[in-house]
Amino acid sequence: MSSDQSDCGRRTAVRSRQGEPATERSQVYAVEDDGELRPKEPAEIDAECGCGRTHTRRTFMGATAAAAGALTLGSQVSGVAAEEPEGDTVTIVHDLHTHSEIGEPGEPNIARYWNVVQDQLADRDDAVFLANGDELGSSTISFFTEGAHKIDFMNDMELTAAGVGNHDFDYGVDVAEQRFADSEFPWLNSALYTPDGDLFPETERYTTLEIGDLTVGLFNVVLRNFHGITDYPEEYEQRDPVETAREMTQLLREEEDADVVVCSSHTPHETHFELAEEVDGLDAIFGSHSHYTMDAAEEHAGTVISEVGYAYFHLGVMTLDAEGNLVSWERIDLDEDVEPDSKFKARVEAQYEELEDELEETIGETAVELDTSGSITYGREARIGNLITDTMLDAHPDAEVAFQNGGGIRTNTTYGPGELTAGDVLSILPFGNEIVVFEATGAEIEQVLENRIDTLPDNAFGAQQGQQVAGLQYEWRGHEEPEVLDVFVDGEPLENDETYVVSTTDYLKDTADAYAPFRDADLIWESGTALGPALMEYVETNSPVEPELENRILRVDADLGPQLGVRREDDRTLLCFEAPEHAVAVADAETFVGVTADADTDVPAPETVELEDDRLWIGYDTGELQSFLGRSDAAELRLFGEFEPDDDGYGYTGTDGELLELPVAAVYDRFTLKATLDASSASLQPN
Known part of the structure; x- marks a missing residue:
């Protein structure tokens, strides 16, 4: 059926544009390299239409x-x-x-x-x-x-x-x-x-x-x-x-x-x-x-x-x-x-009336709110994205990773907590693309991750990574050139020469430009079922569904590297890091997230985060930190938190030489830093 369609029971090879966020009146959209649309900012529309020339709206006659x-x-x-x-x-x-x-x-x-x-x-x-x-x-x-x-x-x-x-x-x-x-x-x-x-x-x-x-x-x-x-x-x-x-x-x-x-x-x-x-x-x-x-x-x-x-x-x-x-x-x-x-x-x-009975049929429940807005599905990990990609993994027993492009998730609204109907699901996934499974190398997977990143200063809505995933945990950076940092599959680092089993739609594999590295892969399995009906079956089988946010997609604007040093004060362990360049403020400690390659690991949260000149100090309860290090075999603990740079922070300027006012992204309040705790450091071990 269109770029993401499916055929209620009959198999149709249907691929088409997956990616237009629900249209609003008087909204202008830009066309991405993969054919998807993203909303333009008013300033972007008025100043430059995209052809390299400046235009203004004029009233004639x-x-x-x-x-x-x-x-x-x-x-x-x-x-x-x-x-x-x-x-x-x-x-x-x-x-x-x-x-x-x-x-x-x-x-x-x-x-x-x-x-x-x-x-x-x-x-x-x-x-x-x-x-x-x-x-x-x-x-x-x-x-x-x-x-x-x-x-x-x-x-x-x-x-x-x-x-x-x-x-x-x-x-x-x-x-x-x-x-x-x-x-x-x-x-x-x-x-x-x-x-x-x-x-x-x-x-x-x-x-x-x-x-x-x-x-x-x-x-x-x-x-x-x-x-x-x-x-x-x-x-x-x-x-x-x-x-x-x-x-x-x-x-x-x-x-x-x-x-x-x-x-x-x-x-x-x-x-x-x-x-x-x-x-x-x-x-x-x-x-x-x-x-x-x-x-x-x-x-x-x-x-x-x-x-x-x-x-x-x-x-x-x-x-x-x-x-x-x-x-x-x-x-x-x-x-x-x-x-x-x-x-x-x-x-x-x-x-x-003809469709009413079919569309209003309740297929299950969601225990959490599912937000399908394009700003979220393009900008960060989303519960609806996890639910959809989990469905793809569930479709085949050998599937290890799954991909869904943000533009293929429609309606720009929220659902639940509560009942989900067939009409809800088919509105979210109106296309008829079927689930397919094939093998891809780690290098091809990493290239797809990179292809989907929109960067500052070019993207009017801030840096975005444009897709949802399952089976993967990856870090990305969107400044000037797209960058993919650490990538893990089932808790293990992605290996470029290794082969992985991928589940996605035939549209993404065969048509969408960003996923071209998958184009020539031989299919292991064709489901014969479109993604929408597959999700309906998944919800019905697993109701109530409760997709969690699992740090599958991690934004990094500044990578601080491993700790420069460790200091003990009473029952607190303080880790010292190089501060993000031009940082003027950092978020509260309770907003920082600790992550290991194993999504199931219970990671302690820091108690304090303080910015002092060119140093960032992150403080843990010593007992909690040492307990974690003792029970975890993780080589490192990665911390992610938000910070605010000064006006010169990234130095992007317009054609007039003036600094550009850049959005972080619709779903981020500030930029994101990554700090790595080296678990093997002797200074972190029990006295």
Whole structure:
């Protein structure tokens, strides 16, 4: 089913983008190297779009308050209008991009959306309704229908055409081809071809529309690295968006005599500026891969760019004149007062009634709160991540380590303590990727760990490691270059030349770029079961589940090394360490965590932590410390705690030479230090 999908009982090779955190209104996302998305900070959006050039949001055509067209009750409009143009115009109403969602009754949904679309089409003789892709996967409903339910709705929505997107291949190329064939509107696809060089079946390379005396040419482009984020086979061809746009624009201008050329885009927001600069004659771009919501259309290098976010929160209405110039633009924001189309409303309710019994079935309980927010699943070890990866280990008796990417854990909400339903689990893991098991070397495992690290100062949300694991305990550092420090498997150091049995999803093994070291490994076992149903079975069998935080993932911003010395004061043992560079404060002792390679070891906590000039003193109760050393065969005890550096702490500066204000990460209050207690030191032994 999409990048992480599964098929309730039937096996489907389904891989696609695993990684988009649940979208919020007006949120902008950046695309990572592995195809996953992360939310951008406002400053990052306003200052630089990602193409290396600085842009600002601008309101064109005078920014008057008037907005062309009738409004539906309860909707709000932002936009611009110009003087009445001479000659013909074309109005593009856009653009769905729903990941196969239809919206729940009472929420923003397709029934309300369709009512507003109908108003816009009825009030304009020059209007066409266009989509930009991502309509077939992956939602809870599509888990059961593989997108067929969405085609049924779209066939009744007077769509002129729809571009293709990565989630339209969430259930594989065969399902995509069938869904395209079942559609009563054309799917535009200018960049995706079969191994034989033929256009992907049941799609059209472009289309032209006759609107008044205007000929309007439409085509579609998709993001780079399409293979890396969806179930699009390696042997199938994907063409570069800029090269494709240049070729299609020239064709439409010269061979089809198009007066206006428009691109239905499924590329990231920042790629639009590249398209505008590199493609002559391209009048307008609508949609995007990034779920970016504009406050006004943007005109760059002569090309109008219009993006109105995700699903049923906004509708874009863009009018162009015969020269391709922007005449007016509006973003209609739908709220709870928008009246739904009565027929669609009844169909939405019926669709949910069909699933209600299955989705509301209680499968078990969780004794602890499970938080699925992206800031946690990307930033640190999470209980939900441990539960999912423990399920992977449990799936095969020989599995030693397991991986789950943070973006494959969805919903951005919390569950429990309390009951878990089938709908809860399938919302958290909506994709149809199945669990697979294979062998990998320690070196390959370490490379995967490193590949997932986002570093400061480049990552706007701070250093993050982007995944959840089981069977592993590892340390990572995210400053300038990703670093993996100590790694242990079942309490033993990871050996580069050793072979380990890995359990993960077929999407991660076969498709996701960060996991490319696993790509060529021969499978030991294919489960035939998608991760979502596997987790349902695990919860049912082990209910109530109570995943613990076990120090599987340990952040290190400053490694202080082993103790410089030991001092005894009455019943206290004080260990001296080099202080973190530029440190101005350290956290309280009770927040420090002691860790050994064996997660089951009961480790004493320090009683005091004091920063004195360039030294850090960590104090233990002597009896407790010596008792631990006596019963443990650990060669060292690692301590992790938070500290705060001064403004010059890491010295990251912007292009203006000024120090950057950098976030630690959404789930950390301060940076993290590591101090190592050398258990073999004679000064720590009993007197």
